[in-house]
Amino acid sequence: MKNTISQTLEVNKVSESKIGQVDFENLNFGKIFTDHMFVCDYINGEWQTPKIIPYGPLSMDPSARVFHYGQAVFEGMKAYKDDNGDTFLFRPDENYNRINKSAERLAMPEFPEDYFFEGLNTLLKLDNEWIKPGFGNSLYIRPFVIATQASVSASEADEYKFLIICSPAQSYYSGEVSVLVEERYSRSANGGFGYAKAAGNYAGQFYPTKLAKEKGYQQIIWTDADTHQYMEEAGTMNVFFRINDTLLTAPVSDRILDGVTRKSLITLAEKQGITVDVRPVKVSEIVEAAKNGSLKEIFGAGTAAVVSPVKAFGYQGEHYELAKQENSYASHFKKALMDIQYNKAEDAFGWRYKV
Known part of the structure; x- marks a missing residue:
């Protein structure tokens, strides 16, 4: 689709911040949002003037195609x-490139790079007080695109809305989890859009x-849709297996998300001779x-969780506990990345980007 730029960023600040009402010591992930959000509409074949406005509800037609055909991607x-x-x-x-890759797979327009980074930088500077220092504290950022055209015709939309919302966060997962190896249901299939961060991929999980x-398990390890004989992802994360001192992980494909944390851990491990x-x-x-006894660790890797250790897994009615490792790869890589x-x-x- 056509990718054009019209004017510069408009900013409409809140009259009074709500930050004083937030208990930053007791945050539930993804339930509290900052004062502002970024919004940009795609109309008549081009992206309109991007805006930062007070965070609040959207007004949308009930026939907006996102509600009916699921044209929605996020980061x-x-x-x-x-x-x-x-x-x-x-x-x-990486996130900018991937949201456009996801959008392309769902026949949605590419978002301009300068809009994305100008909007992101301005938003984070406006809501800077919401970003608390300290290990585990962060501001979770959710860019997303939805189809807003009012029509229940079964085709791609002509109108879209790109938004960025932000939520203060602590650790996403606490402690270790037990996972069940899935033998019946599939997360995605060859030729599908499992590699895209599409909303429907997550709804199906x-x-x-x-x-x-x-x-009694907290998450699933997904297996391939064809045979259910190969490990693919763990819940909403990429997954790693440590056998003796070697790390194993599935290659990315049509079915598997090209995770930013995943590729970063691979690079870190290789640099350290693992x-x-x-x-x-x-x-x-x-x-x-x-x-x-050669399986030493299983751990998930993703933006929200960073690294999430697995203490046990279930398969075909059997339960397998993993012995706790004194110097685990999971804790080592999590600290190195953080x-x-x-x-x-x-x-x-060159991974860090200063706002």
């Missing part, structure tokens, strides 16, 4: 504040995850490794 990012009060993003270019929770084997990972080999994000360590890769 997940975080802003971090260091001990000097400076604010940083982590590899935001809720029911199988609900069933897993009823069995062998990373990116290949299809059979369920049977993980089960065998659990039985013979040290870069919070400006406590050298950024040898």
Whole structure:
């Protein structure tokens, strides 16, 4: 679709901040939002003047196509504040590129790069007080695009809305989780849009995850749709397996999200001389490794969770506990990544982006 730019960013500030009403010591993830949001409409084949306005409800026609055909994509990012009060993003270019890749797969228009970064920078400077320093504290950033054209005709829309909203966050997952290897339901299929951060990908996960929770597990490890013989993702995260001192993770594909945290962990591991084997990972080999003791760790990787250790997994009615590792890869990589994000360590890769 045509990608054109009209005018510059407009800013409409709140008359009074609501930050004083927020208990930053007891945050529920994704339920509290900052004072402002970024909004830009796509009408008549071009993106209109982008705006930052007070956070609040949207007014939309009930026939807006997002409600009927699911044209919606999103991203997940975080802003971090260091001990000097400076604010940083982590590899935001990856998020920008990926939201456009997701949009393309759903026949949605590409969003201009200068709009994205100007809007993001301005929004974070306006709501800077919402970004609290300290390990685990961050501002979760949710850019997303929805189809707003009023029509129930089954085709791609002509009108869209690009938004960025922000939510103060602490740690997303607490402690270790148990996961169930899924044998029936599938997250995505070959030729589909599992690689895109499309809203429908996540909606389809809720029911199988609900069933897993009823069995005492917190999350699912998804397997391939064709045979259910290969491990793919863990819930909403990419997944890693440590067998002895080697890390295994599935390659990205039509079915698997190209996670920013995933690729960052691979780079960190390789720089530190840890062998990373990116290949299809059979369920049977993980089960065998659990039985013979060579499976040392399983952990998920994603923006919200960063690194989330798995303490046990279930498969075909059997439950496999993992022995706790004294010097785990999960804790090592989480600290290494967060040290870069919070400006406590050298950024040898150029990943940090100062706001």
